[in-house]
Amino acid sequence: MPTAxxxxxxxxxxxxxxxxxKKGKLTALNVDNQAGSNATxxxxxxxxxxASAKVASPTEKTIDRVQITVAAGASVSLSEDSLKNxxxxxxxxxxxxxxxxxxxxxxxxxxx
Numbered sequence: 001m002p003t004a005x006x007x008x009x010x011x012x013x014x015x016x017x018x019x020x021x022k023k024g025k026l027t028a029l030n031v032d033n034q035a036g037s038n039a040t041x042x043x044x045x046x047x048x049x050x051a052s053a054k055v056a057s058p059t060e061k062t063i064d065r066v067q068i069t070v071a072a073g074a075s076v077s078l079s080e081d082s083l084k085n086x087x088x089x090x091x092x093x094x095x096x097x098x099x100x101x102x103x104x105x106x107x108x109x110x111x112x
Contacts, residue, residue, distance in 0.1 A: 001027055001108050008039050008096035008103035015043070015107050017091045024088035026066070028108035029078040033070040035100035040069045043107070047090025065092070070103075 006013040018024040026043075033039045043066040049058040065086045070076045094105045 001110055003106055003108050004092075005104065005106045006094050007101045008033070008035065008041065008094075008105065009099045010096060011099075012044060012093035012095040015092045015094055015105075016088075016109060018047075018088050018111060023112045024092075024109050025080075025112070026078075026083040026086040026088065026107060026109050027080045029066060029068070029083060030075070030104075030106040030108075031068060031070045031077075032075040032104045032106075033072060034102040034104075035072060035098060036102075037072050037098055037100075038069055039072075039100070039103045040067065040097045041105055042067045042095050043086070044093045044095060045088055045090055046093065 004015040006015055031041055042064050045063045045065050048060045051058060
């Protein structure tokens with residue numbers, strides 16, 4: 001399974017992009033926070049739906065798919081069972097409340 005890795009940043013960092021008309025799903029999420037403070041990580045899915053009879057010009061949507069807080073010096077792993085509802089439709093970005101290269105975020109995913 002493919003993986004994507006970024007470090008914690010208060011500016012959204014791109015983890016992966018799902019191709020149009022495809023779906024992705026998270027199969028695991030690992031956060032190793034060796035920073036000096038707690039880190040709250042959000043995974044955002046950013047996509048624009050297709051036009052339809054009801055919406056001729058859809059606008060970009062940003063949906064928080066996962067949010068987790070990891071204590072300073074701790075590591076947390078979420079399994080596929082914990083992430084069942086984390087369907088991915090567009091560009092997936094990680095954003096944190098801290099900027100620190102000692103906090104590493106690794107997403108494992110599958111594309112359908």
